[in-house]
Amino acid sequence: MKIDLPQRENVYRQKKGIWFSMHLDSWLLLGIFLLIITGSLIVYSASGSDLNVLIRHLTRVGFAFALMLFFAQIPPNIMRVYTPWIFLIGTLMLISVILFGEMGKGAQRWLDLGIVRFQPSEIMKLALPMMVAWLFAHDTFPPPRKKMLIGIGLVGLTAGLIIIQPDLGTSILIAMSGLFVLFFAGLSWRWIASAIAIVAASLPIVWNFYMYDYQKQRVLTFLNPESDPLGTGYHIIQSKIAIGSGGLEGKGLMGSTQAHLEFLPESTTDFIFAVFAEELGLIGVAALLTLYLLIIARGLYIASQAQDNFARLTAASLVMTLFVYVFVNIGMVSGILPVVGLPLPLISYGGSSMVTLMISFGILMSIQTHKKLLTS
Amino acid sequence: MKNKHRYQTEGEIYFQKQLFRSRIYFALAFCILLLLILLGRMTYLQWIGYNHYQSMAEGNRISVEPLPPVRGRIYDRNHALLADNQPIFTLKFSKDKMENLNKSFIDLQTLLPNLSEERLSKFYDRLNASSRYRQLYLPYTLSEQEAARFAAHSYQFPGMTLVAKLKRTYPFKDSAAHVLGYVGKINQSEYEQLEESSYAGTDVIGKLGIEKYYEPLLHGQPGIQQIETNARGRVIRKLETIPATPGKDIQLTLDIRLQRYIETLLDGKKAAVVVTEPETGEILAFVSSPAYDPNLFVDGISQKNYQALLNNPKRPLINRVINGQYPPGSTVKPFIALAAIENDIISPNTEIHDPGFLEYQDHRYRDWKRRGHGLVDMRKAIVESCDTYFYKLSLDMGIDLIHSSLTPFGFGHITKVDLQNESTGILPSRSWKRNVKNDDWYNGETIITSIGQGFFLATPLQLAKATSILANRGEIIQPRLLKSAPTFVIKKIAIEKTQNWERVIQAMEDTVHSIHGTAHAYARGLPFKMAGKTGTAQVFSLNEGEYNEDEITKNLRDHSLFIGFAPVDKPKIAISVIIENSTTKAAPVAIKIAKYYLEELSNED
Numbered sequence: 001m002k003i004d005l006p007q008r009e010n011v012y013r014q015k016k017g018i019w020f021s022m023h024l025d026s027w028l029l030l031g032i033f034l035l036i037i038t039g040s041l042i043v044y045s046a047s048g049s050d051l052n053v054l055i056r057h058l059t060r061v062g063f064a065f066a067l068m069l070f071f072a073q074i075p076p077n078i079m080r081v082y083t084p085w086i087f088l089i090g091t092l093m094l095i096s097v098i099l100f101g102e103m104g105k106g107a108q109r110w111l112d113l114g115i116v117r118f119q120p121s122e123i124m125k126l127a128l129p130m131m132v133a134w135l136f137a138h139d140t141f142p143p144p145r146k147k148m149l150i151g152i153g154l155v156g157l158t159a160g161l162i163i164i165q166p167d168l169g170t171s172i173l174i175a176m177s178g179l180f181v182l183f184f185a186g187l188s189w190r191w192i193a194s195a196i197a198i199v200a201a202s203l204p205i206v207w208n209f210y211m212y213d214y215q216k217q218r219v220l221t222f223l224n225p226e227s228d229p230l231g232t233g234y235h236i237i238q239s240k241i242a243i244g245s246g247g248l249e250g251k252g253l254m255g256s257t258q259a260h261l262e263f264l265p266e267s268t269t270d271f272i273f274a275v276f277a278e279e280l281g282l283i284g285v286a287a288l289l290t291l292y293l294l295i296i297a298r299g300l301y302i303a304s305q306a307q308d309n310f311a312r313l314t315a316a317s318l319v320m321t322l323f324v325y326v327f328v329n330i331g332m333v334s335g336i337l338p339v340v341g342l343p344l345p346l347i348s349y350g351g352s353s354m355v356t357l358m359i360s361f362g363i364l365m366s367i368q369t370h371k372k373l374l375t376s
Numbered sequence: 377m378k379n380k381h382r383y384q385t386e387g388e389i390y391f392q393k394q395l396f397r398s399r400i401y402f403a404l405a406f407c408i409l410l411l412l413i414l415l416g417r418m419t420y421l422q423w424i425g426y427n428h429y430q431s432m433a434e435g436n437r438i439s440v441e442p443l444p445p446v447r448g449r450i451y452d453r454n455h456a457l458l459a460d461n462q463p464i465f466t467l468k469f470s471k472d473k474m475e476n477l478n479k480s481f482i483d484l485q486t487l488l489p490n491l492s493e494e495r496l497s498k499f500y501d502r503l504n505a506s507s508r509y510r511q512l513y514l515p516y517t518l519s520e521q522e523a524a525r526f527a528a529h530s531y532q533f534p535g536m537t538l539v540a541k542l543k544r545t546y547p548f549k550d551s552a553a554h555v556l557g558y559v560g561k562i563n564q565s566e567y568e569q570l571e572e573s574s575y576a577g578t579d580v581i582g583k584l585g586i587e588k589y590y591e592p593l594l595h596g597q598p599g600i601q602q603i604e605t606n607a608r609g610r611v612i613r614k615l616e617t618i619p620a621t622p623g624k625d626i627q628l629t630l631d632i633r634l635q636r637y638i639e640t641l642l643d644g645k646k647a648a649v650v651v652t653e654p655e656t657g658e659i660l661a662f663v664s665s666p667a668y669d670p671n672l673f674v675d676g677i678s679q680k681n682y683q684a685l686l687n688n689p690k691r692p693l694i695n696r697v698i699n700g701q702y703p704p705g706s707t708v709k710p711f712i713a714l715a716a717i718e719n720d721i722i723s724p725n726t727e728i729h730d731p732g733f734l735e736y737q738d739h740r741y742r743d744w745k746r747r748g749h750g751l752v753d754m755r756k757a758i759v760e761s762c763d764t765y766f767y768k769l770s771l772d773m774g775i776d777l778i779h780s781s782l783t784p785f786g787f788g789h790i791t792k793v794d795l796q797n798e799s800t801g802i803l804p805s806r807s808w809k810r811n812v813k814n815d816d817w818y819n820g821e822t823i824i825t826s827i828g829q830g831f832f833l834a835t836p837l838q839l840a841k842a843t844s845i846l847a848n849r850g851e852i853i854q855p856r857l858l859k860s861a862p863t864f865v866i867k868k869i870a871i872e873k874t875q876n877w878e879r880v881i882q883a884m885e886d887t888v889h890s891i892h893g894t895a896h897a898y899a900r901g902l903p904f905k906m907a908g909k910t911g912t913a914q915v916f917s918l919n920e921g922e923y924n925e926d927e928i929t930k931n932l933r934d935h936s937l938f939i940g941f942a943p944v945d946k947p948k949i950a951i952s953v954i955i956e957n958s959t960t961k962a963a964p965v966a967i968k969i970a971k972y973y974l975e976e977l978s979n980e981d
Binding site: 140141142183184186238240241242243244245246247248257258261263277281282285286289292293296297300303304312316319320323327330331334335336 | 392411413421422433604
């Protein structure tokens, strides 16, 4: 195989740290640790200093961390080989959720496998972008139009199956993770522009025919939370009060009155950012946003240094998905986006999304640390 | 994945890398931009909006509960408790926390079957009309069993709390009801006038009597309790407490024993009695009979009870002492006589012949004694209450002199006693008639004015005040009910010769004690000297005085009056008595009162 000379920075570096040999990326690891420590403190505070909650949280973090370590050991090539199968299994699970799923919070998202109950959509958060990346693994960028259309089709299929559950928020997020791959693969700006136009144009149709009342209500409440201060607008109003009353320096750790006096709903999960902002203030918020930015920058750097298309696209897409989580969660809690049930990455009380997230960090680390030694 | 793909050229790889990189840079820029938007949003909330949200968070956390002040108690002059506060169980309604008003009320009705539907629906209307954050108390006293039952079901009633509250009670019930008045629910118009902050947590206000007049004294100032609550309103802890300033206890001049004694004497007859201490103006007894039980009004009186009081022909709701305006009848004679001799209209010794009538302008003004009193001097005219003597005297005096010399005694003006809505009575004059009747004054009207008839009207309290001034030999006093108010003599009536006072007073003493005196029959064996004057107020004028007591219905019969004071030398009490329709004579009632007071009560002071 004739391989053209890669540029200098693509060459495997001789400096081999201890983390590197364990297939871990030290910078990502540092960021993850900082977030997990912060998150644990805030979860502890928001739960009203409930040690049991903290212990359960740390247990889940530990489990997710172990999965991260595990996935970091799997070389990207192996992942690529298994990707179509995992995607297939995920799709089948989504179909079976529709057929046999349990109702949870008014929507059938859960699949009970006897031992564990989990949401197959979590698998798809990873499986879909990897599947699309797999599709373009051997193409030059931008890939041919036919493949692009197949990619869009896969995205549409997955999103459609999740919408039926119904879980609009998750389906949009998963669709985005797939679309990010298309974007990084070089989807032309013309396509992107027309896609945005189509989405904008179809919004009224979606509103009228495909949205459930509670979904419409959330959007309406988002547009004017004060219209229903004790109903659906309550979450947003109380969370804005929590954030705003934190001020510049915050009320100090464990100082959240909004959470401790139970004004703030979901204070350990989706709305934990409000507790964080209340206790640590604008300074803390700025620090947290910077930390996220550093992690994202590191992730995009890893993507740019990746050796093949599959790794590149997967890494970039996973990083952007992480960013979307951060942005949507904080945007929702601070009242600039509608309320969608979405945790704040690595801070919220651990759930299945924590596991997915840590796995994606594992994949990133694997991509960074499994480069072929290149010789000329 | 076999090598299906073709090999890439160096240029293609370069282009591909460039494309991917540009997308990465774009993505990074996109992320930075959106994070900056978030940071901007947070700056807006946490920096610019800090004060706003901070106060909202405080408002979330801290609720301010008013601590209502304890209403001042009311005592009589001997520290007997006339108005008390009794702890009771009732329900507090916080409208903002109530969910389904209708359902809650239906459930409450089933839980408390003794609570009348009328009262509940009235309260429902009041709650509906009140502002969202005002707390109201159910005007109903829960028994201990009912309180326990409610406590067990309280989860069904969000926004309703069982509270121990102080309820105003009047232990002597209808005794002195017209003095004390009562408290009742603050109504909308009262609510608009009062200062809202000082009535936070209080839902009653003085409506009548002392309770109303001294409302600012009795009410006090509410305190404030800051409570930290959670989202469900449960109290986490108490933060800061500013205790309430309780209302002042007040002491009245009344002697409840005397008050009750008189009420017993009157036995529910339509009557009014005022007993004052002439030296100070303190009102010792203030009886408007019949009375009502003010306790009925505290929780809001039921329609049935209220109708019964309104429709009672004896009109118990009327305060006869200050609002009953009666013709004073012959009780004005001593005042007219004093004015006449003081102004040298007549000498006290001058005798006038009374044939039983005075003929004036073709009209016969009859004396009450058909055959006449014969030769009458001033003393005899008062003792036997000779009308003809005063008819003649009045023509010599003229209405102007009568008006100007009776005015200092307080006729025609409110006494300024510490109660509201006092009636003025009428001391007729030329200008009064011009203003009110738009007519000239006729001398015939002067004649009947001289015996306290015609336009002349006085309240029992005015008579008591005038009697006190007489007893004081001219010192004008201010009748009052509050004990702690200072005594001050306003001024003295300018009558130069003290013997003029003594002559009139001597005549009044003879009215009670001499053999011909109109009150003599009731005063036999009285161990002290008393001065007095009887009176009869014609309710209904009959032509030429031809009247047969039996034919006239009881309601139209003349009123019986008496004024007096005792002991004559150093008066301790002044009394005015009016018995409507003469169901009993006023004089014996007054004499019994004086006897009871001087013998049983006054020695203790």
